[in-house]
Amino acid sequence: MLMGYSSFGPVMVAVMIFAFALAIVVYFIPSIVAYARRTQNFLAIFLLNLFLGWSLLGWVGSLIWALLDEKKGYAYMQVPVAAPNNSSLSPQPRAIMTAPPTPSSTAVFCPHCGHAVGPEDLFCAHCGHALRQPPEK
Numbered sequence: 310m311l312m313g314y315s316s317f318g319p320v321m322v323a324v325m326i327f328a329f330a331l332a333i334v335v336y337f338i339p340s341i342v343a344y345a346r347r348t349q350n351f352l353a354i355f356l357l358n359l360f361l362g363w364s365l366l367g368w369v370g371s372l373i374w375a376l377l378d379e380k381k382g383y384a385y386m387q388v389p390v391a392a393p394n395n396s397s398l399s400p401q402p403r404a405i406m407t408a409p410p411t412p413s414s415t416a417v418f419c420p421h422c423g424h425a426v427g428p429e430d431l432f433c434a435h436c437g438h439a440l441r442q443p444p445e446k
């Protein structure tokens with residue numbers, strides 16, 4: 310016999326739904342602020358809000374971030390356009406651009422996967438790509 314708990318009135322249900330919706334809105338206030346301010350890092354703020362908003366620190370942090378983040382200004386929209394580059398002038402693949410920067414100037418990178426390899430290696434230790442043709446007779 311669950312006396313008192315067996316019958317929620319429709320008003321009580323409505324109040325609970327309203328409170329739930331209100332909690333959702335309050336929960337996503339940082340994302341709403343970030344969206345309204347058209348911040349640069351809206352997606353990051355939203356994800357922080359979504360995954361860490363349940364903790365007070367994450368919620369306050371994402372809210373502060375949303376308030377302090379730079380707006381998407383005109384300068385931000387000016388993405389530097391790459392100069393027209395005729396690929397016929399540079400036939401070699403530019404795989405080295407994906408390689409991580411290294412302080413050593415003598416480092417050699419695999420042209421296949423970009424992994425750092427030794428200057429004397431015949432094969433890439435990462436993907437097995439032949440770095441040079443074996444000496445033929």
Ligand SMILES: [Zn+2]
Nearest residue numbers: 419422433436
């Ligand atoms: Zn490789």
